[in-house]
Amino acid sequence: MIRKPLNFQAARDLTNHWLNVFLKPQNNLTDRVIEAMRYSAISTGKAFRPFLILTIGDMLNCPVEVTAQLATAVEMIHTYSLIHDDLPAMDNDSMRRGKPSNHVQFDEATAILAGDALLTKGIEVLANLPVSSHSKCQLISEVTKAIGEQGMIGGQMIDLIGEKKKLSLSEIQQMQMLKTGELIAYSCKAPCFIAPTCTPTKRIALTRFGLALGYLFQITDDLLDLYGNAAVVGKTLGKDKKSHKSTFIACLGEKKTRALLAHYVRTAQEATDVFGEKNKVILNAIIDYVINREK
């Protein structure tokens, strides 16, 4: 099922299956927060991070029952960040993945707790993966770095500061790398920690590939905010300009932003060189998907 390249539907189905396993109603008053967790996590969205983990895990011969749970943990963590990002005090977004944001569907307090609980549950799933304790500690240590105050949360902080103050190009780059790039890079390299064999060369290459992919993802996100179709993208568009967000486009203009996109495409492509032909095709198909995506 996972062997076909770019099979997003399989990644989404597998992730939803495990989300259903991990997020079961308990028939007591805690069910409200579980319902809110399920509302945002179990979705028809593209499951980009699970897709990366499953596809690259398959390239590295990882057992799919392990990568599927790892993918689900990362999707929980990604969903937590979206729920908190959408809060009125943060981006104040009322639409996400084509439906009302968590705090609109439930309420702000429930959304805060649902985000907290998804982060916590994601870590719990990692701590209970059917792999060695050593691998689990590596996976947890690396993910906390990727999403912590020097990772995703740090990026969100810079993003907030950027709403009030003009950021330099290097600050925007840092913001984008931290906010989006780190968890995407993690999704590319995490399978290495559970792979039966993965050379340091391949791990470094996948980290570089993932970081470049993170930039590509963010730049295309900014472009979609300008040119995308809200119905397809599934969230409010045109907000960056309205809120004077410090995006690559705001800082560099569109032409130079597209040149930067080309630069990161080359970086990502070069990183695939250490792989055999079959896997190079898959990794390059991922790059093509990201730069041509419509949502």
Add this chain to the structure above:
Amino acid sequence: MIRKPLNFQAARDLTNHWLNVFLKPQNNLTDRVIEAMRYSAISTGKAFRPFLILTIGDMLNCPVEVTAQLATAVEMIHTYSLIHDDLPAMDNDSMRRGKPSNHVQFDEATAILAGDALLTKGIEVLANLPVSSHSKCQLISEVTKAIGEQGMIGGQMIDLIGEKKKLSLSEIQQMQMLKTGELIAYSCKAPCFIAPTCTPTKRIALTRFGLALGYLFQITDDLLDLYGNAAVVGKTLGKDKKSHKSTFIACLGEKKTRALLAHYVRTAQEATDVFGEKNKVILNAIIDYVINREK
């Protein structure tokens, strides 16, 4: 230093020392969130959970450099829960530990991120403790259960529901056990996972001791909300009654609540029976502290 029973100051000093180690400004724009993390975590407060970990860790002959880092991780996690609990959408508390709440001192968005980042950092510290990977996975797996949707967060959810709907006594008990009891129980049993030797009997006893202690802590909290001195307690008082919170006192009245307190005192005392005389004295001193505390 830690050998003396009830040395809260030593626990606070040691925790603050490690908080300073783990939360260093980076000289970039992420420093705002680090500052907010430090503002709430590094404190002059009583550090009850670190105190439990250090004291019980010492009883079980755990190395203090390990228990001190474990204690710091748990204090980060506890602080995250306080920051989020104080948010306008949650308890809307403007005072905490004798100073403005995090969102008052900074802003709501920063407070949300600072809470998220403290939870994440607490897990990162656990994943990097200088103990075996097996112990670290146990510590992380157990803490995520204690603070997840079937633990602390579940308790906060029930608490919120209780603001709008009268809870039954068993629902209040569940709420208190989850919201406060689980992390206090964790603090009592976590040293077992890193102790050179700790029998299952002792671990079970410490878990029971911790759960009873959690109830004692919450009941005395409710009593302090009624009779405490705000300047000593360091937070807004009288809020439970005003907001019609479902507390033990609201449900049972004061007399029956004090009888329940006595019941949990006996439960906690009985749990200490498996320990030698010296350690029984320490554990009973902890019980006495909790029921007689003024803040």
